[in-house]
Amino acid sequence: MKKIAIDCNSAFLYPMPMVLVGSIVGGKANFMAVAWVTRVNFKPPLFAIALGPHHTNKGIDENREFSINIPDVSLIEKTDYCGLVSGNKTDKSGIFNVFYGSLSKAPLIEECPISIAFSLYDAVKLPFNTLYIGEPKEVFTEEKYMTDNTLDIKKVHPFTLTMPDNNYWSVGENLGKAWKSGKSLKV
Amino acid sequence: MKKIAIDCNSAFLYPMPMVLVGSIVGGKANFMAVAWVTRVNFKPPLFAIALGPHHTNKGIDENREFSINIPDVSLIEKTDYCGLVSGNKTDKSGIFNVFYGSLSKAPLIEECPISIAFSLYDAVKLPFNTLYIGEPKEVFTEEKYMTDNTLDIKKVHPFTLTMPDNNYWSVGENLGKAWKSGKSLKV
Numbered sequence: 001m002k003k004i005a006i007d008c009n010s011a012f013l014y015p016m017p018m019v020l021v022g023s024i025v026g027g028k029a030n031f032m033a034v035a036w037v038t039r040v041n042f043k044p045p046l047f048a049i050a051l052g053p054h055h056t057n058k059g060i061d062e063n064r065e066f067s068i069n070i071p072d073v074s075l076i077e078k079t080d081y082c083g084l085v086s087g088n089k090t091d092k093s094g095i096f097n098v099f100y101g102s103l104s105k106a107p108l109i110e111e112c113p114i115s116i117a118f119s120l121y122d123a124v125k126l127p128f129n130t131l132y133i134g135e136p137k138e139v140f141t142e143e144k145y146m147t148d149n150t151l152d153i154k155k156v157h158p159f160t161l162t163m164p165d166n167n168y169w170s171v172g173e174n175l176g177k178a179w180k181s182g183k184s185l186k187v
Numbered sequence: 188m189k190k191i192a193i194d195c196n197s198a199f200l201y202p203m204p205m206v207l208v209g210s211i212v213g214g215k216a217n218f219m220a221v222a223w224v225t226r227v228n229f230k231p232p233l234f235a236i237a238l239g240p241h242h243t244n245k246g247i248d249e250n251r252e253f254s255i256n257i258p259d260v261s262l263i264e265k266t267d268y269c270g271l272v273s274g275n276k277t278d279k280s281g282i283f284n285v286f287y288g289s290l291s292k293a294p295l296i297e298e299c300p301i302s303i304a305f306s307l308y309d310a311v312k313l314p315f316n317t318l319y320i321g322e323p324k325e326v327f328t329e330e331k332y333m334t335d336n337t338l339d340i341k342k343v344h345p346f347t348l349t350m351p352d353n354n355y356w357s358v359g360e361n362l363g364k365a366w367k368s369g370k371s372l373k374v
Contacts, residue, residue, distance in 0.1 A: 038225040040237035050227035081369030172357030182268030
């Protein structure tokens, strides 16, 4: 065995899904790039996003609403831009075409294949980040992103992130079915 | 705009990173397949895994230690198998070659390119799942998975999951640098 130990600060997931988190801060729609995100509960469906001390947090804390939008590969530059500049200094409200569902403080991105409006369920304070846990109230997509009434990742064309090398990656090929591939190993 | 609303229970991330969570339950190493996982804190590095009521939870609750192992594509069948059968009924301790760092209750998988031993930082109870937040104490890999002293996803060859269609996916091509691609949009 040739295992070596590396720095714990360099530990990440491989790869991480990229999303754009929308909020309303100071009356304006703001979007930030986030890759520390996961679904965290089965029923009700809950998601968590781990945010450092960002401009976005003010909007979520105040309005208790936010959005998660999944951008496709055509939106890489705009997504990256949202991660490069803070809403504190730059007005990002005009970068995307924004629409709203029933939650007036959860700005949704028309260009994104999937947009989810959340009400805040809980905010867990961690030493540096805040884990915002949200419950989806509305999920928007378009027929063209679906196959047999289910979202189809090959049509959604999302992208992922790796750290600390800081690269974006497309989704590759299908490797088989989950909860099925391993059946042959059952005794 | 041709947006349509879909069921909130069908909302997931696209795609989700697949990991194997290791624990010691009843004196035996046990591994479960998990895709609801993310890093959640910058310093100290913290990770969260969202687990339903599983056999694994007993081990984490009791020992306050666990592991996250990132399998490569060659381990898809074994990973899927770990998601199909419960440690409650099936002894999964012999599926992988297991090794340990300094944490005796965090079994690590030799075959996985990346293995991280965690001490439990906090457990957040959600309506169905428990969000186990852990602090990495040791991260193990091998030189062959690195380029310029950094983990290289093209060498690690991890895979991802989509739900509710339940498919596994490889990582595709490099799409550019994060915190750089969007610089051209800066005014």
